[in-house]
Amino acid sequence: MTQFHAYQNRNPASRERYPYLLDIQSDLLGELRTTVVVPLCPADLAENMRLSHLNPSLEIDGRRYVAMTQELAGIERKRLGKTVHDLGSYREQIIASIDFLMSGI
Structure with a gap:
């Protein structure tokens, strides 16, 4: 499992609502049985609940998804599907959304 990779839900x-789960846990904790994920929702289903700092917009295969950071959860690694996309290019936005969730800043 790799940090900032999206996996099939x-x-x-x-x-249907969250087709992908974004792994946000550090790779240094790869030996743990669980990881922390942020559900990714298709943008057309999430527009009315989107806050730009909390819910960054990400692209997978030409389609927009919204990171539902306020719904982050712990999950057993074995429950993740196959990896579908490396979202490391969105690292700053993802970390900023987590920081906003925790500190409000």
Whole structure:
């Protein structure tokens, strides 16, 4: 598992709303059984609840997704689907959204 990679959401109950899960946990903690993820929601489903600092817009295969940072969660690594995209180019926006969630700044 790699930090800032998006993985397929294998959970049938939430997969339609959140097709991808963004792993935000440091690679230094790769030996842990769990990781912390941010659900990614298609932009057309998330527009009415989007705050720019909290919910950065990311692109996967030409489609826009919104990082639902306020819904971050811990998940067992084995529950993640296959990796679909490296979102490391959005590192600053992702970290800023986590910081905004925690500090309000």
